[in-house]
Amino acid sequence: MTRRKLSGAAGLVLAGMLAWTGANAGAADAEAVMKETTEKVLQALRSEGDGLKTHPERLYKLVDELILPRFDFRQMSQWVLGRHWRTASPAQRDAFIKQFQALLVRTYSQALVDYRNQEVEFLPSRERSPDEVTVRAQIDPGGGPPIPINYEMRLTDGGWKVHDVAIEGVSLVITYRSSFSQEIQRSGIDGLIQRLAEKSRAESG
Numbered sequence: 001m002t003r004r005k006l007s008g009a010a011g012l013v014l015a016g017m018l019a020w021t022g023a024n025a026g027a028a029d030a031e032a033v034m035k036e037t038t039e040k041v042l043q044a045l046r047s048e049g050d051g052l053k054t055h056p057e058r059l060y061k062l063v064d065e066l067i068l069p070r071f072d073f074r075q076m077s078q079w080v081l082g083r084h085w086r087t088a089s090p091a092q093r094d095a096f097i098k099q100f101q102a103l104l105v106r107t108y109s110q111a112l113v114d115y116r117n118q119e120v121e122f123l124p125s126r127e128r129s130p131d132e133v134t135v136r137a138q139i140d141p142g143g144g145p146p147i148p149i150n151y152e153m154r155l156t157d158g159g160w161k162v163h164d165v166a167i168e169g170v171s172l173v174i175t176y177r178s179s180f181s182q183e184i185q186r187s188g189i190d191g192l193i194q195r196l197a198e199k200s201r202a203e204s205g
Helices: 003-015 027-048 056-066 073-081 083-087 090-112 172-204
Strands: 119-129 132-140 147-156 159-167
Touching: 027 056, 027 119, 027 132, 056 090, 073 083, 073 090, 073 159, 073 172, 083 172, 090 172, 159 172
Parallel strands: none
Antiparallel strands: 119 132, 132 147, 147 159
């Protein structure tokens, strides 16, 4: 398994584990829930085994049920689009959120197939404010240096939600913002949404 593929898997598996509904949750609470739920996901991956390779719909279901609800996709979409979010219509915003979410599912689902037996170490979290926490972890890929991962979380009405993931110091939001901005300059927001939708249909079919 390549280092890049493992990073993708770790980013999605662990970043999806951070939601919690406690109103007074802090860094310690986020860490505790992260550890507990991460183990549930890993157990599911181990239970499914290689069947996920031949039945990808099971993997999509796993991602949908255990991971996607933990992300604040609206906030992430707003930051990814940057200034273009302000000029987008409500319909364009909703369409982009849908396609951006589908993109993340496709990007990381396949990587999860090989993510079952890696060692995860949790490091002390950084409480940036009462409702903002950076949860830190690192993945032992086996045969290489640990891969550091930071999960930027904030406390919302729905609990702790992930709004960015940095793997080896590289922010997911910033990375997509750069590539999407170039596409918007070429074909506008509608063009970006259409391209994402076409890619989704091609890879799902």
